[in-house]
Structures are given as structure tokens and as C-alpha cells.
Amino acid sequence: MKSLGSIRRSFAPWSDPAAKPYISFENVTKRFGDFTAVNNLSLTVYEREFFALLGASGCGKSTLLRMLAGFDDPTAGRILLDGQDLRGIPPYRRPVNMMFQSYALFPHMTVEANIAFGLKQEGMPKGEIATRVAEMLRLVKLEQFAKRKPHQLSGGQRQRVALARSVAKRPKVLLLDEPLGALDKKLREETQFELMDLQQNLGLTFIVVTHDQEEAMTMADRIAILDKGEVMQVATPAEVYEAPSSRFVAGFVGNVNMFEGTVTDLSGGAASIRSAAGLDIMAHNAGAASAGNPVAFAIRPEKIKVSSRKPAASDINVAEGEIYDIAYLGDMTVYHVKLADGQVVKASSLNASRVTEDPLSWNDRAWISFSPDAGVVLTR
DSSP: OOOOSOOSOSOOGGGOTTOOOSEEEEEEEEEETTEEEEEEEEEEEOTTOEEEEEOOTTSSHHHHHHHHHTSSOOSEEEEEETTEEOTTOOGGGSSEEEEOTTOOOOTTSOHHHHHHHHHHHTTOOHHHHHHHHHHHHHHTTOGGGTTOOGGGSOHHHHHHHHHHHHHHTOOSEEEEESTTTTSOHHHHHHHHHHHHHHHHHHTOEEEEEESOHHHHHHHOSEEEEEETTEEEEEEOHHHHHHSOSSHHHHHHSSOOEEEEEEEEEEETTEEEEEETTSOEEEESOOTTOOTTSEEEEEEOGGGOEEESSOOSSOSTTEEEEEEEEEEEOSSEEEEEEEETTSOEEEEEEEOOSSSOSSOOOTTOEEEEEOOTTSSEEEOO
């Protein structure tokens, strides 16, 4: 089987039938009065995995994190950590630490005192505390800021102090609730890679909650996409992007063009689809489609070619339209092409050279085309 997309690392215990999950949510439900935040949810996370919970506000991702940390109890179901049922175990007795978006640093304490606080509370000997704090400062590259207080640091530096304090106690699991939300875009992107390196160096299990798709795609080994307290799909970033399991997932992660239509023929795992837009589609990735039934054909903008001339090959996977809008993003140009039925299709083109071979402008007639293996057929 061909792999989908790029591979960040070979770590993939979920593919091993003999591997045992490190964290298990088993039919977990959480209600707050009449509101159901988490609905009969089951989910597994493996040791040393960088796992992301991704979803819009109110989907239940932070509630899952709080139940794992012990701040909330499930209404039904159970949560296991390394085979142990966590019900009844208070937060301070769980081998779990949580880092919040606000960082919650003590303003009157220095950087090193903030990092040492939890170790002192546990009664660790002074010599060991000094050694551990020095190790953490080296790890997050803040040795020269040890005597400063939080207000004397930048946002990114405060984030690293909070991170160092969170991992100083060597928890089995680190929970991160929107950890990079307070940082600007450039610093957030830099810190994502720092978090990945730190997680692998320490060998800990990280679970991050985020609504930022790019953040989850960059950092996580696997992503669980949540909606209204339910899991919609759990997969690697490449699988979520290239092989979404439903219309919801396809539309939630990245940009996508969706052609609704009906399957007219199935042959050898390929589907012929007559779209509502009048476009004849041949898709190699037919999935669970069956002849005569409605489906959606989902295709990413970068998989679509746009040109001023009609492709010579055939009339399959080809449509004519008008350039409705253009967005120049530096590394790429995104074209919005309006088809005859009014549907607007997004097609992106990489700006590999400074000179455009086939210049297109607003209101120009243009053709879109794509290969049969460029998209995926969705039945739900």
C-alpha cells in the first residue's frame, strides 16, 4: 500500500496489533446539566505519542483533557492510564501535568524559582532540585534568564518557562491546552518545532488541544477530530488531509472543493460520477461508494490545474469557467474559478519561477482539470 503524504517519523504503534494503548477513553460521557460535552467517546493514545485533539470551540476537547487531569469526573465510562482506572484518583496523585494557555507563572518568582516550585512541593532534596532546574533551563535554552521574573520576558520565553516547569517533575503525560495561542504567528511556528524536539528528547507522551489545524498537522503523530463531543476521525496528519472519512472532516481540515453528485458506474475500485455541476468525474478512490447513490467528490485546491486552454486528453475531470478572484500569496497563487452552474472552485498554483508561463487575470475564461487519483469519494 502506498503511503499518504509525507512521513514525519517511523513511530506508529497504532499499526501494531500487539501494542497496548497507554491511555484509553472507554465510552466516556460528560454532561453539564442538560448539555452533553462528551458523548460516549472512545479513544486510545500510545506511550511516547504526540497526540492532538482538534476541533472548534465547544467540541469537547478541553473537557477530555480536564477529565484526564482529574479536574472533572466522567458522567459515564472510564479513563485508563497505563492500565489503571483513574476514577477517584485526585489530580495531584496522577502522573499527569497540565500546561495552560495563560502559563500561570508566579509573577513574584524568578524563572528558576518557577521551575523549581513543583519539585520543592514534592520534597525533592535541594541538590537534586538545582540539578533538575539547570537541566530544564538548558533544555528550553533559557540559562541566561534564570534570575529574571516573568514580566521581564517575552511571550515566547514565558511559554518556555511554563513548559520547563510542566516537565520538570517528569510526568508520564503532559497535557497542553492551546499552549501556543498567545504567541504571534512566526513565534508560534518556531515553537511548534521546539515542542516536537522536546517531546522526543524527553520521551514523554504529549496530548495537545488546539483549534489550529496547521498546528495539529505540524506537531502531532495522530490527530483526533472532534465535533459535538464525538470523534469524527483519528488518523495521521497525512491521512486526515489526503483521505478524510467524511464531508465534515474534509471541510474542517484545510481547503477543499466538494462536488456533490451520483455514482453512475463502478469498475475496479474506480467510480464514475455525474456531479450536480454537470462535471463528469472519474475517481480512482471510490471508497465505500455504490452505483446510483449520492456521494461527494472532495479534492484539494493544489490538486487542480487551471489553464487558459482546454486540456487535450478528454472531457472527463475537465470543466470550463471564469476567473472570479485571484489571491497572490507569494509562494503560490490561488484562483477562484466560477463554473457554469455558479459553483466556485479553488485551484492553487505553485509560483516556482518569477515569470508566469500561462498568465490568467480576472474575468478570463479558464479550464480546470485534475487526475483520477487526485481526490476522494465520500459517502457520509
